[in-house]
Amino acid sequence: xxxxxxxxxxxxxxxxxxxxxxxxxxxxxxxxxxxxxxxxxxxxxxxxxxxxxxxxxxxxxxxxxxxxxxxxxxxxxxxxxxxxxxxxxxxxxxxxxxxxxxxxxxxxxxxxxxxxxxxxxxxxxxxxxxxxxxxxxxxxxxxxxxxxxxxxxxxxxxxxxxxxxxxxxxxxxxxxxxxxxxxxxxxxxxxxxxxxxxxxxxxxxxxxxxxxxxxxxxxxxxxxxxxxxxxxxxxxxxxxxxxxxxxxxxxxxxxxxxxxxxxxxxxxxxxxxxxxxxxxxxxxxxxxxxxxxxxxxxxx
Amino acid sequence: xxxxxxxxxxxxxxxxxxxxxxxxxxxxxxxxxxxxxxxxxxxxxxxxxxxxxxxxxxxxxxxxxxxxxxxxxxxxxxxxxxxxxxxxxxxxxxxxxxxxxxxxxxxxxxxxxxxxxxxxxxxxxxxxxxxxxxxxxxxxxxxxxxxxxxxxxxxxxxxxxxxxxxxxxxxxxxxxxxxxxxxxxxxxxxxxxxxxxxxxxxxxxxxxxxxxxxxxxxxxxxxxxxxxxxxxxxxxxxxxxxxxxxxxxxxxxxxxxxxxxxxxxxxxxxxxxxxxxxxxxxxxxxxxxxxxxxxxxxxxxxxxxxxxxxxxxxxxxxxxxxxxxxxxxxxxxxxxxxxxxxxxxxx
Amino acid sequence: xxxxxxxxxxxxxxxxxxxxxxxxxxxxxxxxxxxxxxxxxxxxxxxxxxxxxxxxxxxxxxxxxxxxxxxxxxxxxxxxxxxxxxxxxxxxxxxxxxxxxxxxxxxxxxxxxxxxxxxxxxxxxxxxxxxxxxxxxxxxxxxxxxxxxxxxxxxxxxxxxxxxxxxxxxxxxxxxxxxxxxxxxxxxxxxxxxxxxxxxxxxxxxxxxxxxxxxxxxxxxxxxxxxxxxxxxxxxxxxxxxxxxxxxxxxxxxxxxxxxxxxxxxxxxxxxxxxxxxxxxxxxxxxxx
Numbered sequence: 001x002x003x004x005x006x007x008x009x010x011x012x013x014x015x016x017x018x019x020x021x022x023x024x025x026x027x028x029x030x031x032x033x034x035x036x037x038x039x040x041x042x043x044x045x046x047x048x049x050x051x052x053x054x055x056x057x058x059x060x061x062x063x064x065x066x067x068x069x070x071x072x073x074x075x076x077x078x079x080x081x082x083x084x085x086x087x088x089x090x091x092x093x094x095x096x097x098x099x100x101x102x103x104x105x106x107x108x109x110x111x112x113x114x115x116x117x118x119x120x121x122x123x124x125x126x127x128x129x130x131x132x133x134x135x136x137x138x139x140x141x142x143x144x145x146x147x148x149x150x151x152x153x154x155x156x157x158x159x160x161x162x163x164x165x166x167x168x169x170x171x172x173x174x175x176x177x178x179x180x181x182x183x184x185x186x187x188x189x190x191x192x193x194x195x196x197x198x199x200x201x202x203x204x205x206x207x208x209x210x211x212x213x214x215x216x217x218x219x220x221x222x223x224x225x226x227x228x229x230x231x232x233x234x235x236x237x238x239x240x241x242x243x244x245x246x247x248x249x250x251x252x253x254x255x256x257x258x259x260x261x262x263x264x265x266x267x268x269x270x271x272x273x274x275x276x277x278x279x280x281x282x283x284x285x286x287x288x289x290x291x292x293x294x295x296x297x298x299x300x
Numbered sequence: 301x302x303x304x305x306x307x308x309x310x311x312x313x314x315x316x317x318x319x320x321x322x323x324x325x326x327x328x329x330x331x332x333x334x335x336x337x338x339x340x341x342x343x344x345x346x347x348x349x350x351x352x353x354x355x356x357x358x359x360x361x362x363x364x365x366x367x368x369x370x371x372x373x374x375x376x377x378x379x380x381x382x383x384x385x386x387x388x389x390x391x392x393x394x395x396x397x398x399x400x401x402x403x404x405x406x407x408x409x410x411x412x413x414x415x416x417x418x419x420x421x422x423x424x425x426x427x428x429x430x431x432x433x434x435x436x437x438x439x440x441x442x443x444x445x446x447x448x449x450x451x452x453x454x455x456x457x458x459x460x461x462x463x464x465x466x467x468x469x470x471x472x473x474x475x476x477x478x479x480x481x482x483x484x485x486x487x488x489x490x491x492x493x494x495x496x497x498x499x500x501x502x503x504x505x506x507x508x509x510x511x512x513x514x515x516x517x518x519x520x521x522x523x524x525x526x527x528x529x530x531x532x533x534x535x536x537x538x539x540x541x542x543x544x545x546x547x548x549x550x551x552x553x554x555x556x557x558x559x560x561x562x563x564x565x566x567x568x569x570x571x572x573x574x575x576x577x578x579x580x581x582x583x584x585x586x587x588x589x590x591x592x593x594x595x596x597x598x599x600x601x602x603x604x605x606x607x608x609x610x611x612x613x614x615x616x617x618x619x620x621x622x623x624x625x626x627x628x629x630x631x632x633x634x635x636x637x638x639x640x641x642x643x644x645x646x647x
Numbered sequence: 648x649x650x651x652x653x654x655x656x657x658x659x660x661x662x663x664x665x666x667x668x669x670x671x672x673x674x675x676x677x678x679x680x681x682x683x684x685x686x687x688x689x690x691x692x693x694x695x696x697x698x699x700x701x702x703x704x705x706x707x708x709x710x711x712x713x714x715x716x717x718x719x720x721x722x723x724x725x726x727x728x729x730x731x732x733x734x735x736x737x738x739x740x741x742x743x744x745x746x747x748x749x750x751x752x753x754x755x756x757x758x759x760x761x762x763x764x765x766x767x768x769x770x771x772x773x774x775x776x777x778x779x780x781x782x783x784x785x786x787x788x789x790x791x792x793x794x795x796x797x798x799x800x801x802x803x804x805x806x807x808x809x810x811x812x813x814x815x816x817x818x819x820x821x822x823x824x825x826x827x828x829x830x831x832x833x834x835x836x837x838x839x840x841x842x843x844x845x846x847x848x849x850x851x852x853x854x855x856x857x858x859x860x861x862x863x864x865x866x867x868x869x870x871x872x873x874x875x876x877x878x879x880x881x882x883x884x885x886x887x888x889x890x891x892x893x894x895x896x897x898x899x900x901x902x903x904x905x906x907x908x909x910x911x912x913x914x915x916x917x918x919x920x921x922x923x924x925x926x927x928x929x930x931x932x933x934x935x936x
Contacts, residue, residue: 028738028741032738032741034740034741034744036744081926082925082926084926085925085926085927085929086929087925087929089740090673090677090679090740090879090883091879091883091925091929093679093744094679094875094876094879094921094925095921095922095925097872097875097918098876098918098919098921098922098925099922101872101914101915101918102915102918102919102922105911105912105915105918108912109909109910109911109912169738218872219752222745222748222752225741225744225745225748226745226749229738229741229742229745233738233741261756261760263752263753263756264753264756264757264760267749267750267752267753267756268749268753270745270746270749271727271746271749271750271753274731274742274745274746274749275727275730275731275746278731278734278738278739278742279738279742
């Protein structure tokens, strides 16, 4: 008996994590902006979807783009405010933590968003009459969007805009002195890295069928951050590999290990990987990547 | 084999198993052993639904015991209602769970304790002004609401009302304001990691009014945490679901500890034990037809459980006297058992 | 009301105690030491769990907690941070940040496994002891925190200005390249910084857990967040700034909680102040541009 439900459920979460990782990768991997509050943006997307689908009964084809729009708007606002102030490094980190915290606090304490009860149940999304309700449905939907996001990422990474963003990461000063408007570029990085939060947040809300403020707390932003760094910053395959880690590791440990040990082992894995491969498993110069390219050359 | 049950969290499961073992040891019900089938709902409503369906359709249970968390119990409860199988709710507190007609609560909603506390504060403690600081938690907010309602209906006034996030331990600002507001009774947050600093800070700031807490503070850790401070000033009054001194309850605690090697834990284990015992009693008399079991539950009167005595059932909610404890010589001492129907009814 | 002001200052004093360690480590290593939370936890757990071995003497256990935290912090810092700092990658600070967070999470989980998930209390709680002057109450532990802050500020000042190692620290802080050229040994300086900062973290953990009478793996999470806000508002790299910022945030939080009729989490105030400062004056109150 193949546990179809189990596998497709994992696959769905994996694809949602992938999408988040792609978004964070643009901010962190390409532009080098250490933003540690990604789930704050995801919350915007997820709650937009939740509110629009429950209170206004809007269909999936409407909620998805609107969630992306809201997320990008907020990202633009936050990005502009932060970049205008030339925030970088530690300041940006703490500022984004603050952003995440404020978003969750608003969701928990303000009366408009369901507070601790969250919002739900969220109806199943429908495309052209087909209702996506089972894990199989969602995993297909999820993978479809991963493909789209990955494709966009590939195109971006090869474009002039993409190269410009990467230049920001390597040497912001050089970029600045060669006439590039770094502020505008950084804000753009924020916006470009946020529509994935909209897509991912939307799918997340539909799949879990409810949204609660605790899903978007700072600790989960750390998970997204982890995915990008472990997988390999600034690469297209990196986020995919990175998303494998929080998906596979808890499952692999589930059987034999009690729950507390799971997080411990998970964090230790992070520390070890980071010590040996600071740019990530598929990072620019990592051993795995070198091995793969050597293999590729041998085959030919 | 009479099949029963569902999933309730470790302490609840242990409690229920204890009951099952006791019953089966003396030959079961009407000569047949009782079987407890337990599944893990994985903490999600979908899991709860999947598991409920499994129990009803695949395992053919005659009655269920629902999960601890309210959202989960809501989901499972609907399945049991829909399939006409009775279910008992040992702990979850959301009002809607028992509205379907086939689910019956063995624990309490948050409202009944809240009302009892409001009554106690006004009538017994003689307080006229209530200050309220509780966590942003559906359960706590619910009983705080109930307490405020009763308190104001009886003639009191709420002079301070704030919510804090879970885990908050810094109360000096609020307590100073409460002192200035002239409140003569305070309702504090009930989790003991919060109520301990709340009490210490209050007494340290010379706020000497009586303080009341919900049942999560009725634990030894609270006593340890407030050692010398618990009896200062107006004293501390803590709600409980069970009367510990009741021989049934204390015997259960001993049995549990002997069997499992640890303390009987929170109310859920007591009430889960009671669920099994109740069902056993009813099945013994009415047989194992689910519809008859349901009638039996509705007709129950004065069931003496280890988690408190159930006076009767009304619209799915049980009516139980509610004990309130105070502290003397570092121990919990029963201050009052609220039995007035008006103040123990969740409606 | 004066009592509220006192409350605020006292709270600020508490905030300063856990922020100083982090500020010190940042000023020399340029690392956001989120793992400082682990030092707070080490200090708290040592203070409580070693009591039976030392005749319930709090002073001894707190001091031991400090020393243990100092050692652990130095080991972690040297083993992880310094190693990663050597990398030439442009993204090394992000990686270090991740490692720091992972260390904190790992220590929380490890403590949970080792010592259980129930909150623990001190056998003889002293957190309600207050002294009362002219109708104003002040908790004894708050006084202890204030003392700690002042003493450590004084000691740090003496250390940084009067001793060779201290001057080396400042040199490294100002201009790393020049400092190493003139013979300053960065490793030795790092060790001293890590040890001192972590020691202060351990001490703050002991005091924090005493004040709230709560020992549990998650008690460091909120203090770490607050410390982050404090060091930024005060100005990264400035110790006096940290102290001023801590006090101000304490007063602001207390005042907001007391006088604003809405319901909100206390730390929201600090984060809002943080964001405002980041937007208006990113270098903080006393930071260098």
